[in-house]
Amino acid sequence: MNFYQIIILIIVGVVSIIAVRISFKFDLNKYLENRRKIKIEQLKNICPHGRIIKINNKFAFESFFVSPMGTMNYVCPRCKCVVGKEDVDRINEIYLTNPTLVFKKQKEFIKRAKKLKII
Ligand SMILES: [Zn+2]
Numbered sequence: 001m002n003f004y005q006i007i008i009l010i011i012v013g014v015v016s017i018i019a020v021r022i023s024f025k026f027d028l029n030k031y032l033e034n035r036r037k038i039k040i041e042q043l044k045n046i047c048p049h050g051r052i053i054k055i056n057n058k059f060a061f062e063s064f065f066v067s068p069m070g071t072m073n074y075v076c077p078r079c080k081c082v083v084g085k086e087d088v089d090r091i092n093e094i095y096l097t098n099p100t101l102v103f104k105k106q107k108e109f110i111k112r113a114k115k116l117k118i119i
Contacts, residue, residue, distance in 0.1 A: 039116055046112060047079035048105040049091055061095040061102065063088060
């Protein structure tokens, strides 16, 4: 092996190390981004899409769902979950009969949302 071959070998080595590092970094960022997306997606299942309010000493469930102009769908401004009218009614029904579930989900939602730094 002569001098030039050694130089070439070193250059090839350095270039391949850089290439591996760049691709690893790239994949890691993509992985973290995907994981974040999945976690935000999971928040939709935890979000209670409303809150418990007290009216005349009675507890009621107040839905967060709003129907944007020009659509038939309802969207939860908190978790960006999009559902139809039947789902809104179904969700309201569940939480109206089970207020403790709302508190439980609310607590969990805030905990996870803070971790993801979205609230
Ligand atoms: Zn929601």
